[in-house]
Amino acid sequence: MSFLNSPFLWLLPLAGIPLLIHWLSRRFPKTFLFSSIEDIRRTVAGRSRLFRWRHLIMLLLRTLALLALVGAFLKPVIASRAPADGKEGRRVLLLVDHSLSMTHADGGTTALSRAKGEARRLLDSLDPADHFNVIRVDASPAAAFVEFSTLRDAAMAFLEDSAPPVGTADFHAANQLAAELARDQKGQLDVYYFSDFQRGNWADVAFSSLPSDARLFFVSAAGEKQRGNRAVSGIRIAEGAVIAGGEIELSIRVANHSPDPWSGKIEAGFDPAHLREREVTLSPWSETDATLVVPVPAGGLQKLTVTLPPDDMPLDDKRHLVVQVRDREEVVLLTGPDAAGGSPAPSLFLRTAVDPYGGEKGVYRPRPLEPGALTPAALSASTRVIGSRLPLLGDDQAGTLATFLRGGGGMILFLDGESDRANLDKLSGLLGEELPLRLTEKLGSENLPGGAMQVASGDFRSRFLRLFENERRQNLALLEFYDLYHAMPTGKGRTLLSYADGTPALTESQIGLGTLLVCNFSVSEASSNLARQRLFPAWIHEMLLRMGDSTNAAMESFVPGDTISGEAWAAEATGRDLIAPPSTKTIVRRDPAGERLRVTFTAPAPGFYRLPGGDGRDLLAFAVNPDPRESDLRSIDPAVLPDRAGGSNSGAAYVGETADYGVLLRGRPVFHWFLLGALGLLLVEAMLFKTLKPRTA
Template structure:
């Protein structure tokens, strides 16, 4: 307990002597009174009783305690509920650590946790005297401060609070604590207030040890205990590079952070024009993946927005993607005949682009093997060999260089010269790179056991992803009539095997490129491969998996730095705008004839870079999915309670109690009133005793 007005104690102390003076003045000297009446005898007996003798002393004690309680009430007693941080004669040094994370934007009762935190912070500042200092630390991805050091400018601190807009990122309280330590350097006895909703992800790993030892920490919880929320956690296509004519699958992961199931529509908007909807159902506290096939049309860069219905937290109901679409990619098909109307080349060309008018994403071009040289290979990134015929040493070297430089090779071992070709290419690659050791060619008419079938596979390979799960049975439908007797070379990976353990499909790498080897033919006379409905889809999927480029970068997250390269004229005539259409400032650095620019992304949506030629580039930015689960962590479980003197403050009354303690004067007054009643009761009992 502590008294807030100890200075008047000396002035009020003489009042304690008043009951003693009353006691001394009320004592009467004993005298002898003659009487003869029995009534006078009873009175004399009562006056000489023990109670009568001690009543003055008892009344003295009660009256003295009464005066002491009244005196204590005037001294303004307080209970130091939050420890010895209450100061009566020294300036207070207060730091407000303000949570700037996305979860603070969740709506509850018409207000956000951010708005409630601003009100609580203003109450703390209002409790300060003119000589007290304050600073504001904004806990976001970085830790910004309102002042370089502690300041007595309370008005500016309020202005900084009221100027705070929504936060869309995460809160790094570790960095915030380091900023607090810097601003309190050389100051003892400081008060540190954390104004937060205590969302569990932001507070999962916070180190309070850097804080000054003498400082006390206070947790002001402005969050609601249970706010249901739904969010789009991530979204993306099932392939890296998208080409005009592709039928790609968009997959979105949706989370339901609520005790109630969710049934609703997921909306997909392409370039703010085309709109698609997909029904989705989620159990409580679960996630689900929603898939939507999309026909990709139109070369260029597109914008895709995935949207959920409104709820308490609006920002995570959207997910933004940029979708760069390239033109059809040429695939070179080389065979000995060069005839695209018959045999293996025909079936390969048809599988690569089976669409009417060749509207698919790949454009096959069939050439005779004789034209296969370094010049022809330099014009393509993907090559398919089928019934290739004998390769010259120069062609084998060109193939090795093609793969080494990042080219993708699909090789059907379906000609009589493939064993020699494989050895020549392996030699050109430096030896020991080709995955198979080829023996004699086996044909169906020479087999007593009939056709071969695939019985084993490495289905974790991305080149076999179409056969995972129940789709694996499609491989059992394949019948191979002609193949090479072969064994593993020890290099590369065997992906599929026949019943007699002969490798049916293998993968190898050389330099930057990848090769896929099939130990059978696409020709209908050598296998039923081309007659299977899975053949075109599988071959196209392998071509997509062989893409060397990473494709469009994943959408960035809020509070990251984005970069782009532009020409100087683009900076003179172009402009960079944020999702709200406001100009964005950026940093620049010369890179030869071009300029690299970099800018920050404090909010989600599409950032638009308009170039000098009128074209536009878009950059998608999304909020962190870690902020979507709005469940709170109990502040008392945080390590601060073990590392430092720490308390949790509840509401405005709690803030007043931190500043000046819990008032006790009313209890002193009640105690004095009770003593006054006791004094009257004692008097009443004594009089009644005497009369009886």
């Protein structure tokens, strides 16, 4: 036990006043004048042994009562540790959660504002001699002072002047920083955590780095009600190129971290003038992938944004993505003469499928090319080739195709010519690897059951068969093929589609950086009904889009606090400023590297960061988004944290949402018990005075 008014301990000798009075009473007895024998008897009774014991007991009670009154004036407290030194004071550390989850506004008040208010109350409760420090706990925890201080206003200004939180809180690193600050401090340490205890930030916090005799206090700032939140937690686009003027299918991950169901619209688009929206319904505590098709603008680095209706934590209701969009591409239609093959040439069907709109409105621009004109120069401006009804290729022509594929080009080859077997063998020899199928004989309708063959199975995980996902797979049953090659699979590459007898219908080969798709059928009307199906142009576009580029057009996404870098041509980037989100201060480092310029910066907030070029297109663009883990606001039970920390810190305690910091700092006051004790002693003394009176014989 200690005393808050310890400077007044000199009053304790006052408790000896009753003893002094008693001693004076014995030294100078009272003189009585007896006028009768009754007075003599009373005097004799007053000097009896019983009267002397009564006098001593009352002396003791009065002394104890006065001692209790003096003790109450000294404000005694019962503390769990030794009292702070009057000169050095206490050592107190305040760790304030500065993560995105703390910005959730519950009833108009955020958890961060409640945490700051509690920190202010704690600082106001400290004694003038107490020293403290404040740690702002975010992804990179920072302290207000390099050593413990007594500047309360400066500590609060450190918290108030910090940028709004946008990321996670690393309490493990914060504990290590706290241990470093307390290493050279004398005396015991009190550590206070002000947080919403969001489980993503507190799942694996360790306290072993803190001093073993430190007292840990956990103060909740989340409020009593369970907090709900909605968020866009991810955007995914299919692999392959995204072409200007076309469309892109988005898979948007939407989360409802709330105990209530939710229905609302999501919006997505590259610019406000071409937004697309969709209604989404989510059950409590659930996530879903919503599909949305949006138009693609001009080529270059385009900025895609997906938004939800705003809620109590609006920062994660929007998600950004930078997409590399290619300009309208040229597709080479490598077809033989119309008379070759003995049936109408499929060139017209292929040209219409590649450019169904005509007039330079489509994503691809077809360019017919005869096999005799096949040279490296003819393919220099193209990355896509469709071959059909090919005659026997010469060594130079086959070598040009092999080089084109190794360099990253993509080719769709329809097996509907008389020299397909020889061409595949020659191409396989030049490539130095076996293709997925080996042709045997050509089968006509007279050799097929029922006069036509249908697709029986497929590897629908392939990016080239996305058109037939889920219920759209039934469209394959509409296709009939009247002539094809009987072929044997070689076990190389991938067989994507197969006929009922096991013959490969569609195979994929990765040739160097490129892709070769071999279609064991024809689009000619005499050979199949494929060209008459509505899915034919869409399937051709799907294969062109996915082939030759297995990478994702979506650029890497970052989180606040990440260090981002990119390179551009120095001649284009010199003198141009990086454009950051509004109200964001970004320091950019520029490092020349020959003819290139490397730009490096740290992103402090979500949004788009871009370096514009002179032609209106961005030379560099980056998307920064909140960490999806911060969107789930469910908290761990802070009452379990003292047990987790108890292995190394026996003084850990959960103090709830509002704490009496005076009690935590100094101990529990017990002066009222001293007052009650004094009153009780005086009451007993009064009763003894009334009952134990001297009696005459």
